[in-house]
Amino acid sequence: MGCFPCFDTKEEGKLNPVKESDGRKQGQPMVPSAISGLPSGADRLKSRSNAASKGELPGPKDGPGIHPGVHIAAQTFTFRELAAATMNFRPESFIGEGGFGRVYKGRLETTGQIVAVKQLDRNGLQGNREFLVEVLMLSLLHHPNLVNLIGYCADGDQRLLVYEFMPLGSLEDHLHDLPPDKEPLDWNTRMKIAAGAAKGLEYLHDKANPPVIYRDFKSSNILLDEGYQPKLSDFGLAKLGPVGDKSHVSTRVMGTYGYCAPEYAMTGQLTVKSDVYSFGVVFLELITGRKAIDGTRPHGEQNLVAWARPLFNDRRKFSKLADPWLQGRYPIRGLYQALAVASMCIQEQAATRPLIGDVVTALSYLANQAYDPKTASGHSHKGSGDRDERRNRDDRGGRISKNEESGGSGRRWDFEGSEKDDSPKETAKMLNRDLIRERAVAEAKMWGENWREKRRQSAQGSFDGNNG
Known part of the structure; x- marks a missing residue:
């Protein structure tokens, strides 16, 4: 899909001059x-x-x-x-x-x-x-x-x-309309691509001075180098972000249908959170294998975000969001965590979306949790995998989540839930709560810390058992 002007078609004026700030962070590209x-x-x-x-x-x-x-x-x-x-x-x-x-x-x-x-x-x-x-x-x-x-x-x-x-073409080439002889992307590669693309956005939002709003984040603009290293391309629609006490920049609405944040499409008010929404749509494409807009699908399924949102409210339907081409080869817990990140990115209210730096932290964790289908217990789309994952998690000594005694903010980024949290109401709370930056960063870090601690305890236990 190409880019389109939603409203005004006249050319914009040149970008306003930006004065150098003595207080900018050292090393930021001007x-x-x-x-x-x-x-x-x-x-x-x-x-x-x-x-x-x-x-x-x-x-x-x-x-x-x-x-x-x-x-x-x-x-x-x-x-x-x-x-x-x-x-x-x-x-x-x-x-x-x-x-x-x-x-x-x-x-x-x-x-x-x-x-x-x-x-x-x-x-x-x-x-x-x-x-x-x-x-x-x-x-x-x-x-x-x-x-x-x-x-x-x-x-x-x-x-x-x-x-x-870029020898591997675009992400779109590897997700949609695959020829029979082309292997679909595996789960690990999808998470790696998502994390790398998020890092590119983080650089634009947090390192550039003033920040740069990409404005056309979509799967066809993510190019893939050797080893599926993602790189953002097509910067013709990029805009300089707000500076000083301004909360947004106002501009004609440009972008690609299906990826534009709702507040930007309606008002022309552009912020870095507009990019976060577009990222969420692409991340959903990676998880589901579906196009952002697909006119060939039945009515009610043509818009990816509109189709996915109701499914977020029932944990028992999460497996329906996984790309069938994965053939069940994905970690159940990883799927839940990925869906939670996507759900937060596509929140209708821009203020409730996480900053891209928090998304990078969460996805870097997911990308580092390599999934091996040969050693993982098999599961199907009928829910047996959910039970297998719970059983395996119990065998490892419990789920990986925040230690209740470790303090921190009261509400948790608890993506796993528990067996009693299968109700749509509890699942909706789990996925759609209003997150703030500090909590998101702390929780994402806690995932890794608890995981490493359990690995250490497990290794110590094995050592003691062998020497007992």
């Missing part, structure tokens, strides 16, 4: 509010100076909107160079298409590097502003979970972006 004066590939050919060869942007005197000392390190390419790299954009090089335009696989003649070349659709909805924002964002923001921008072309009316090539 994001200028606008970009102009991009050198073209032809400019680079005219001057072979060191600055030109590095593709640096001109200083402030050459164009407004660039902070002093900020340089764009992306290379500049001529259209001829990129045409040669992609064999004149022939169909054999075509690898995908999005809201920006068509993407081709290519090889740079100068270095031999394999790249992905995205060519702006001059008749598309996204225009020059989105191209400039993408160059700016990906040139100044660097993280293992953000795609690496190698360079760009701005010759005449041609607008192209050159990225590192």
